Amino acid sequence: MKPIQGSFIIGYVSILIKGDQPELFFQKCSRHGITIWDMKKHGPDLCEGKIKLADIKLIKKIRRGTGYKVSFVQKSGYPFLLKRFLRKRPLMIGLLLALFVIIFLSNIIWEVKITGVPKDIEEKISKQLNQYGVHPGAWIFSLQSPNEIQQQLVKDVPELLWVGVDQKGTTFYLEGVEKIIVKEIPAGEPRNLVAKKNGVIKELYVSKGIARVKVNDYVEKGDLLVSGVIGEDTVEDSTKGLVAADGLITANTWYEVSVTVPLEYYDEQVTGNNETKYYLKIGDFQLPVWGFGSPDYTDVHRETREATLRLLKWESPVKVVENVISEKTYNRRDRTKEEAIQIGIDQAKADLQLELGPEAKIMTEKILHESIEHGKVKLHLYITVEENIGDAQLLNQGD
């Protein structure tokens, strides 16, 4: 039966032969190499048999000149099915439309799920996400990668310690971990407060313990500020008590900083001319889809973004790559001495603030010395700061 296997796929027809001794027509066909099957004789001058679709041309050629009448009774097989199917226009349009809609919908965010954080932070996150364009109904491939969103989110929502952004199909899962500000363990251990650095006391606020210094006192590093020993301490067995000294000791401190600012510098600037190219990327192969030829910019800045096209929950191997080529120019710029000095001061302040933390207040700055050497302004600055200089020191240290 091998010769007729697979005839459904290539298609076959049933032909009816009318004429004198119709079986002899089939005999003729068979001699030409045509396979015939399910041959049946319906009457003395009627014979039906099945042949492959591809053999029809040959049958027509053989029939020529003979007195037989050939009629096609039944067409079956895949090619006919396909033909019949293709003829149904509305069905085809509907099918294409459905496919298009499926692809369209599976490239849209349907849901953003935030877990692991309280309601108020959740709201903050979703507001922030809205700003990035991550919200139900947004195109998936117009978004940044989950990694970038993750980094940005941690930066923009200070309450977040960590956030995991995971994209599963059309859903964004965000798992946040809230920053728990760990307060210093309220040590029941008796302790003193000593000076962290040299300074002049500006303000004293002692909640526990006895202040050993006054406002406007000059203290040096390691000096006792608030004592945790209360009561008489001259006699051994008296009303002497030990507490954990606590308080806020604000002092004026000072720093000498030197900075160097060049008078001449370079920067890059995007001119605003750009061209966008789109590629379809399959594996390592990139097929340009839109934007051909390369622009004649001397210096270019490239930005590439990739988005995976997805079908339902599967990622297709096709990626849409957007390549923005922007023209840029290098500029050589000059600063006046005054500008350089101002920049130097700002920079020094910012550096110092970063080093001391947000609670320190920078009060004044003074230029002790300035000089210009090799096109650079060298500054020697004197900066006064108001900050908490209290530092806990356990009383029973060394015991």
Added chain:
Amino acid sequence: MSKWQQRVRTLMVNYLALPSDVILELPRITIIGQIHVYIENHLGLVTYSDTELKLKMKQGFVQITGTSFVIKMMLPQEILLEGSIKDVRFLPANKQ
């Protein structure tokens, strides 16, 4: 001449154990019960109807009779016949 050839062929079949259907150009007929007849190496169909199938062979014809015959498959040299078979007969060439 043809007689001499025939003799050589018969000898080859007998002594060299070559398949007789190929050497002697005779049809190989395989019958499965009374429902299938499979004929290879025939020289063409002569008559076919519901009740009869006649095939040409080198000398004479093969005639198969029965009822409700359907040719399940027909290739240039092979025929598979289905139906209920009554008898298979070999007819000499002159008595058609």
